[in-house]
Amino acid sequence: MANYYLTLPESTWGRITVPHYDALDAGSGDFTIALWIKPAAVDEARPAPTGLVAYKIADIDDIGYGLILRDGKVEFRTTDASMTDCVAVSTQTIPFEKWTHIAGVIDRDGYITLYIDGQAAASTPCTLVNTLGNESYFGIGGREQEWGGYNACYWGAVDDLRIYKKALSASEVAAIYNHGGGRPYSGSILEGGEASAVFEFNEGSGTSTADSVHGIDIGTVSYCVWELGGIPFHSSTELIVYLPNHGYSNGDFVYVSWLNRVCCVGNVTQNTFMLYESLVGNPIYFVNELTSGYVQLADTSQSHTIISGLEHLEGNTVYVASNGRLVGSFAVSGGQIAMPIDATNYIVGLPYAMKARTMRLELPQAQALQSRTKRIHKASVRYVRSVDGAAGQEYDNKEYLSDLHAAYSTQSDDAEVLVKGGFAEDGFLVVRSDTPTPFTVLSASIGFSVDEPA
Numbered sequence: 001m002a003n004y005y006l007t008l009p010e011s012t013w014g015r016i017t018v019p020h021y022d023a024l025d026a027g028s029g030d031f032t033i034a035l036w037i038k039p040a041a042v043d044e045a046r047p048a049p050t051g052l053v054a055y056k057i058a059d060i061d062d063i064g065y066g067l068i069l070r071d072g073k074v075e076f077r078t079t080d081a082s083m084t085d086c087v088a089v090s091t092q093t094i095p096f097e098k099w100t101h102i103a104g105v106i107d108r109d110g111y112i113t114l115y116i117d118g119q120a121a122a123s124t125p126c127t128l129v130n131t132l133g134n135e136s137y138f139g140i141g142g143r144e145q146e147w148g149g150y151n152a153c154y155w156g157a158v159d160d161l162r163i164y165k166k167a168l169s170a171s172e173v174a175a176i177y178n179h180g181g182g183r184p185y186s187g188s189i190l191e192g193g194e195a196s197a198v199f200e201f202n203e204g205s206g207t208s209t210a211d212s213v214h215g216i217d218i219g220t221v222s223y224c225v226w227e228l229g230g231i232p233f234h235s236s237t238e239l240i241v242y243l244p245n246h247g248y249s250n251g252d253f254v255y256v257s258w259l260n261r262v263c264c265v266g267n268v269t270q271n272t273f274m275l276y277e278s279l280v281g282n283p284i285y286f287v288n289e290l291t292s293g294y295v296q297l298a299d300t301s302q303s304h305t306i307i308s309g310l311e312h313l314e315g316n317t318v319y320v321a322s323n324g325r326l327v328g329s330f331a332v333s334g335g336q337i338a339m340p341i342d343a344t345n346y347i348v349g350l351p352y353a354m355k356a357r358t359m360r361l362e363l364p365q366a367q368a369l370q371s372r373t374k375r376i377h378k379a380s381v382r383y384v385r386s387v388d389g390a391a392g393q394e395y396d397n398k399e400y401l402s403d404l405h406a407a408y409s410t411q412s413d414d415a416e417v418l419v420k421g422g423f424a425e426d427g428f429l430v431v432r433s434d435t436p437t438p439f440t441v442l443s444a445s446i447g448f449s450v451d452e453p454a
């Protein structure tokens with residue numbers, strides 16, 4: 001089944017409502033509510049995620065429970081029949097435009113706990129003696145009544161609502177977060193087994209949504225937008241690297257450029273492998289599909305702050321590149337160099353420069369310029385798959401260069417520099433790369449001045 005989610009737009013005050021039934025009601029026992037949210041940055045008046053997200057509260061006397069965003073912080077709030085309020089508030093704030101998993105747990109043994117992305121974010125001692133039960137509907141988003149002095153409603157996306165008539169443990173909440181939604185409810189513990197209600201929001205169209213535990217099409221979707229995919233539920237985004245004939249073995253450590261970290265290889269097939277945090281750690285998950293980057297075998301047996309074995313380069317200045325970047329230049333002394341960083345893989349060598357120089361400046365169809373002095377005052381260089389680099393004018397056998405600061409990309413880019421140097425007959429434009437990184441010039445254009453003959 002395709003994985004849809006719902007967006008509640010500001011413009012329509014989108015909301016989801018479910019009529020009262022026992023599975024949604026916190027009553028007098030332990031209780032857990034968990035869902036994924038992605039707040040929309042829709043209003044300049046809201047500098048941080050804000051609004052009443054999910055709640056089941058009595059219309060008048062406010063008895064019930066709710067998850068709230070207030071200035072980016074998450075609150076889990078309960079009010080029992082004796083009007084005792086308990087609230088667990090996160091110290092951290094959550095971001096706009098990113099999926100965050102939030103969960104509230106009521107443990108009648110004496111506390112309520114708020115979880116963010118599977119981690120306990122706040123826990124408040126709280127003796128709830130009386131019921132939280134009410135006959136009101138369960139809602140997500142738009143609600144006219146105030147609650148807890150609050151009347152703003154949540155705008156953004158929601159998915160995979162799970163409600164339990166028990167207090168989930170920290171590891172159970174983490175398991176939901178780690179395993180995520182994104183797959184139909186099958187009754188297993190990780191997929192929400194023992195849940196009293198699960199709304200997957202996978203209908204994809206229409207104005208109703210089903211509780212898949214009870215198999216009832218009971219929720220009403222009002223003024224919301226169904227959206228397909230793009231949900232970073234961990235179960236669907238375990239990072240699988242496709243690299244034909246990669247040759248790695250389970251347990252190898254590799255540096256992964258797009259994560260900028262060393263990971264452990266697992267689940268090896270001839271052309272794919274998965275990445276783990278460590279030999280015994282969790283799989284690494286990732287949100288976006290990637291089509292570029294690289295993986296290198298990493299030597300984790302030691303951290304190389306000293307690189308030795310360079311006796312043949314004694315006295316020379318060598319360049320060091322690591323993970324596609326220049327670390328710096330170092331003088332070899334005693335057959336070794338000292339690195340300022342811990343690098344797990346590196347290349348050391350004598351530097352050489354790439355230099356491209358144009359022909360003497362001449363304009364076809366214009367009055368001959370050869371004998372006149374010219375000065376290049378501006379240069380624009382177009383490049384692709386390039387790092388750093390410099391451009392400028394060669395004048396009087398000296399190069400007057402300005403850095404291009406190229407950042408690696410598979411898309412071409414332009415950099416414009418103002419050129420130093422004076423008037424000369426040649427008008428040589430120079431593009432130069434001194435670092436052990438790639439530089440590919442596609443074209444160059446210049447602005448120049450010509451000295452009027454006396």
Ligand SMILES: [Ca+2]
Nearest residue numbers: 004200201202
């Ligand atoms: Ca869904």
